[in-house]
Amino acid sequence: MEIGTVISTEEGPSTEKFSFVLSSPSVRRGQFVQLTGEEGLLIGVIKDIFRANRYFERAESISEYEKNKGSFLDNFPVDEWEYVVAECSVLGAFDSGTMKRSSFPPSPGEKVHEIELEKLKDFLGFKENGLNLGKLLQHELEAKIELSRLCQKHLALVGMSGCGKSYASAVLIEELLDRKKEMGRVGIVVFDSHGDYIGFADKHSPYADRTEVIDGRRIRIATHKMSAQMFHELMPEISATQGRELAKIIEGMKEGVKKGEKAYDLDELVKEVEKAELKENIKGPLVSWLGHLKSLNLFSTTDYPSAKELVKPGKLSIFDLSDLTSLQKKQMILAYFAKKLFNLRRKESIPPFLMLVEEAHNFAREKAPKGGAISKGIIETIAREGRKFGASLCLVSQRPVQLSTTALSQCNTFLIMRVTNPFDLKHIGESCEAIDSPSLDQITSLKVGEGILIGEAINYPTFLKIRRRKSLKAGKGDPLEEMAKKFEAMNEGKELSDGDIDAFI
Numbered sequence: 001m002e003i004g005t006v007i008s009t010e011e012g013p014s015t016e017k018f019s020f021v022l023s024s025p026s027v028r029r030g031q032f033v034q035l036t037g038e039e040g041l042l043i044g045v046i047k048d049i050f051r052a053n054r055y056f057e058r059a060e061s062i063s064e065y066e067k068n069k070g071s072f073l074d075n076f077p078v079d080e081w082e083y084v085v086a087e088c089s090v091l092g093a094f095d096s097g098t099m100k101r102s103s104f105p106p107s108p109g110e111k112v113h114e115i116e117l118e119k120l121k122d123f124l125g126f127k128e129n130g131l132n133l134g135k136l137l138q139h140e141l142e143a144k145i146e147l148s149r150l151c152q153k154h155l156a157l158v159g160m161s162g163c164g165k166s167y168a169s170a171v172l173i174e175e176l177l178d179r180k181k182e183m184g185r186v187g188i189v190v191f192d193s194h195g196d197y198i199g200f201a202d203k204h205s206p207y208a209d210r211t212e213v214i215d216g217r218r219i220r221i222a223t224h225k226m227s228a229q230m231f232h233e234l235m236p237e238i239s240a241t242q243g244r245e246l247a248k249i250i251e252g253m254k255e256g257v258k259k260g261e262k263a264y265d266l267d268e269l270v271k272e273v274e275k276a277e278l279k280e281n282i283k284g285p286l287v288s289w290l291g292h293l294k295s296l297n298l299f300s301t302t303d304y305p306s307a308k309e310l311v312k313p314g315k316l317s318i319f320d321l322s323d324l325t326s327l328q329k330k331q332m333i334l335a336y337f338a339k340k341l342f343n344l345r346r347k348e349s350i351p352p353f354l355m356l357v358e359e360a361h362n363f364a365r366e367k368a369p370k371g372g373a374i375s376k377g378i379i380e381t382i383a384r385e386g387r388k389f390g391a392s393l394c395l396v397s398q399r400p401v402q403l404s405t406t407a408l409s410q411c412n413t414f415l416i417m418r419v420t421n422p423f424d425l426k427h428i429g430e431s432c433e434a435i436d437s438p439s440l441d442q443i444t445s446l447k448v449g450e451g452i453l454i455g456e457a458i459n460y461p462t463f464l465k466i467r468r469r470k471s472l473k474a475g476k477g478d479p480l481e482e483m484a485k486k487f488e489a490m491n492e493g494k495e496l497s498d499g500d501i502d503a504f505i
Contacts, residue, residue: 003022004111004112006111018044019085027084028049030138032138040093041119042090045460048087052084099123131172136462136463151394155415156400162448166196168449170200179314181314185351192318200472211315234335238289241282269290308349327372331372331374334375352392356393361397364379383406384410393411395411414428414453417449
């Protein structure tokens, strides 16, 4: 369909951009177009659209006329002189089925057409068996992204609260679970801070038989499988000397387990530290820190869940951390199991997997206080080395400016949803080289469920509308009105006791 004609301006047409006057009112910013050039078929994208009318070019003339002689619109044929111009960037040229950089500009007078969807599909790099995240904003074309391009070199999904990040993540998980064996299936492990993904396990969900939800309150770490180095990472406050003494005690207890003694728990480790002949300035802090770990109710004689059972092709394992209030405990869980999964994958003991981390800025904060970066190290390690072993990351965050720059810089693909915080916008612009200023400006005006996909996964930054979910959108937390009504219904006719009042103070 013809939509306009290339015009001559002071700056073009050039090899990088051109303008055309519209002949169709259906044209929109962000739309892809095609036209014929010297090098074959040129592909362009509309960056902006302007209206113009020569009757209204001089403000002083209009003001003076309307003061004395009435409305311009009533006395002149202004509609006949109105026109609309679109500014386009040239993205490349198709020649004999190959896309190449344009090295010669289109001619003024050349007709501009809506792009053929098959050509757009080839240009963007969509694949028929790819992951269907949704449709392009300005075209009836499904965004089917190749699995390796989207996930292997890690994905960052960022946007402000309420923009649809968890919804988009759920769509990604559905696509991974729907893949057939011959397409290549990966395991999926989700660290869910707010219970946003537990709907996958609902009995009415089509994915219930492929989903396991691990209640965060039941998670346990086998004390005897913890090395001294791992304890040091969980207790970064301990000194090198204290760490060396703890290592000697742990090594001795591990030797006992190898010789057939029963697996020990944290209580027994504390007793061994108390029995050891150590200076008080070493023993006291060690017992205190180990006592703090014990208070988290996380350590036992066996692991739960088993790391090897977490990852199966086409299976979803969700760590439901929503009932845990301690961020330190959440970080310990992620650090321990992520490290085990990565080591198992390096040995090829488990299949390739995608590890999705919700609220990633809480687990890998750029500027974390001492003791608040327990899980940062392993996330950065997987970000740097995981692609070689088939251990992929999806980092979901509403505050990318607080997220580890090491981890974020290793994410080769970004799905950016609505962001309005200027610090986050600046950080995204610096972290994601592929995004240009016009696209960055549009991020603030995106609607819920809309985003821009940029990077390794796609040949050109493209705005998407995330498709509807197939699974139930069941998470924890009711709307405020429902919580208020439920409370009143439960407490109707009751008087608050002094204890109830104290709870509010």
